[in-house]
Amino acid sequence: MTVNNKKIKLCLLHSTLHIGGAEEVTANICKTINKDVFDVTVCYLKEMGTIGNKIVNQGTDVIGLTREIKKSNKTDYFTSLRLRSYLNRKNIDLIHSHDVHSLVDASLCRLTLPSIRFIHTFHFGNYPHREPEMAKFERLFWRVPDMLVAVAEKQKNDVCNFYKIPSERITTVWNGVDVTKIEKNIDIIDEYKKEGKVIIGCVNTLIEQKGMFDLIKVSKILRDKLPNRFVFVVAGDGSLRTQLEEKIKKDNLGSYVKLLGWVDSASAVILPKVDIFFQPSLWEAMSMVLLEAMAAKKAIVTTSVGETPKIICSADQGIVVEPGNIEKMASSLQLLIERVSIREKYGLSAGLRYQDNFTAAKMAARYETLYQKIINK
Incomplete structure (x- = not known):
């Protein structure tokens, strides 16, 4: 089901697109999602990386929302404003964040663009042993998304217990991967x-x-x-x-x-x-x-x-x-x-x-069902 007979505009959001499980999930969603229903773009807030290049090579647009800062140790506090401008300009229907930075920025955007639907996936696997700084932001912003996602049932239970999240606010979507083989002599x-x-x-x-x-x-x-x-x-x-x-x-x-x-x-x-x-x-x-x-x-x-x-x-x-x-x-x-x-x-x-x-297609299908549910709420 589309929005008003138009494709659902989906933005997958990360802080960086280097090697990592969360980034691989996004690459696999991009590769296998139903393109007749979803118009997908990927945005990063800080740095492009190997997975970002992989996504581009697969045919999905990747948009950088970062700006060069003269002092490398200086924080860029304006990524949320650039993200808001992009979401508004492109009429994005649904945003899906995958790390703490993207959760924070997407939450700030959602508060000023209430028509946008919003999903966040937790990928960290060792709750309650969360870094204090990360836990502070997750505790502050988990209430903003329309739905939270865990990638494992145990992780879901640990997250709920750690942040006191009601069970109806979070669901589980198992990860999935593609079969890949590259012939290379080692x-x-x-x-x-x-x-x-x-x-x-x-x-x-x-x-x-x-x-x-x-x-x-x-x-x-x-x-x-x-x-x-x-x-x-x-x-x-x-x-x-x-x-x-x-x-x-x-x-x-x-x-x-x-x-x-x-x-x-x-x-x-x-x-x-x-x-x-x-x-x-x-x-x-x-x-x-x-x-x-x-x-x-x-x-x-x-x-x-x-x-x-x-x-x-x-x-x-x-x-x-x-x-x-x-x-x-x-x-x-x-x-x-x-x-x-x-x-x-x-x-x-x-x-x-x-x-x-656990194929990538099965994971993408699970997310598609969730996306449709959130869009149609």
């Missing part, structure tokens, strides 16, 4: 394969959340049980890289753990090359790369954080262990290293689970 992985090693892949930023020091502990156990049988390859960069490299060197794990650093389109490049996907996260809301691993039909060992126990809901779809349970992680990976048939079985089951529930 020489060191190709060499490991020639050596007959089982490749255990991780794709994540090197930050506390992702549990990379637990990966090192697991690799030590497996090294003693299965010498020269496996290697962990980690695609990603981040603030902990130097510490991780020092720990790998100290524990003599250079032959077992390889930090690849930044890899463009890492999931599409790396996941097709690995035998097992490993995610030892300490917290998540709903992991996009976990869905990508399922789409790639990989055997999975992951932790029971966020929505993961509902994503991998059957014992033949993957192995889910408590975060920090090093022995269980190691024994689960040992099983998959030693048993090719189980790896294949888990991978096929994970692929079917993905296809039935």
